[in-house]
Amino acid sequence: MPSVTIRNVPDEVHRAIRIRAAQHGRSTEAEIRDILEKAAKPEGRVKLGSMLASIAREAGGLTDEEFALFESVRNKIPARAASFE
Structure with a gap:
């Protein structure tokens, strides 16, 4: 499976993603994968x-x-x- 490195993520964005991940009970990496998948393949498309x-x-x-x-x-x-x- 391919991997992606994202540089220069603002601290407040990273913090918000960490909080969102905790709310969903998953790692920050898993949360980012979910965000990317929903953005690339939205429901109802x-x-x-x-x-x-x-x-x-x-x-x-x-x-x-x-x-x-x-x-x-x-x-x-x-x-x-x-x-x-």
Whole structure:
């Protein structure tokens, strides 16, 4: 799993994160991971494939059976960023 080093975090920000971590009963590092995950993948985010399928169903383009077929063969592995090296 990748790791990240963040330098020059203001004391008051670090203190606030430590307090927040204590309130949630976890380490500062675990709290920062949670904050980053929620920022990068917020709840309720609209996923493009789901949105397009919904539009197609509303337009009469897909029946429920067709949608179920697409859903069953859909690749559910998250995409990786392109590497140009």
